[in-house]
Amino acid sequence: MSQLQQxxxxxxxxxxxxxxxxxxxxxxxxxxxxxxxxxxxxxxxxAQSEEQRTRVEQALEKLGxxxxxKVCEAMRGLVEEAQHELEEQDEKGPVxxxxxxxSQQRMEHYEIAAYGTMAELAxxxxxxxxxELLGQTLAEEKAQDERLTEVTRSAILPAxxxxxxxxxxxxxxxxxxxxxxxxxxx
Numbered sequence: 001m002s003q004l005q006q007x008x009x010x011x012x013x014x015x016x017x018x019x020x021x022x023x024x025x026x027x028x029x030x031x032x033x034x035x036x037x038x039x040x041x042x043x044x045x046x047a048q049s050e051e052q053r054t055r056v057e058q059a060l061e062k063l064g065x066x067x068x069x070k071v072c073e074a075m076r077g078l079v080e081e082a083q084h085e086l087e088e089q090d091e092k093g094p095v096x097x098x099x100x101x102x103s104q105q106r107m108e109h110y111e112i113a114a115y116g117t118m119a120e121l122a123x124x125x126x127x128x129x130x131x132e133l134l135g136q137t138l139a140e141e142k143a144q145d146e147r148l149t150e151v152t153r154s155a156i157l158p159a160x161x162x163x164x165x166x167x168x169x170x171x172x173x174x175x176x177x178x179x180x181x182x183x184x185x186x
Contacts, residue, residue: 004125009065011118012056016067018075018114019053022107025079029104032086035097035159037151042104045144052137059122059130078107094160101152108145115141 001009023046030042060067082103089096119134 004121005063008118008121008125008127008130009060009063010070011114011121012060012063012065013068013070014072014074015111015114015118016053016056016060017070017072018111019049019056021072021075021079022111023049023053025082025107026104029082029086029100032092033097033100034092035094035151035155037155038097038100038148041144041147041151042100048140048144052140055133055137059133062130063127074110075107078103078110081106094156094163097156098152098160101148101156105145105148108141108148111141112138112145 026042026046026049030039030046033039033042057067082100085099085103086096089099115134115138119131119138122128122131122134
């Protein structure tokens with residue numbers, strides 16, 4: 001087996017682990033999202049990520065390998081960082097949704113880099129079927145990143161800005177700031 005083929009197999013095993021970890025993280029994180037578009041998008045991406053994991057398994061099979069027990073340390077770190085950031089948030093709402101988007105986009109960008117490199121390596125090696133599988137996943141990861149940006153622009157940031165303004169007005173009037181739970185009861 002050539003060095004490049006072994007490198008591609010190792011990268012695919014890493015991607016398989018990354019998908020597994022990302023799926024578990026998204027399932028937990030989606031429960032904390034309050035913006036419906038964000039929650040629904042995360043839930044849809046879980047199903048898509050399961051398909052992506054299957055594609056990685058197919059790519060490995062075409063190269064005569066199996067996923068094995070390799071752990072993607074980069075994704076582990078991104079998931080841990082997201083968990084810590086979410087634990088620092090006191091309550092659900094637009095700010096937590098922004099933390100969720102930031103963590104998800106860091107994961108997406110990692111996956112975009114990984115799948116882009118693997119697809120090009122497979123293509124250069126003449127592994128066109130593998131390159132096609134990886135290219136499909138790469139396109140999906142880029143689209144998910146765009147969806148996260150769009151929901152942030154259209155819904156989450158405006159809600160966070162409104163919440164910030166309400167808190168500032170409350171502080172200026174000497175009244176206690178309204179919490180998201182109090183606003184929801186209005």
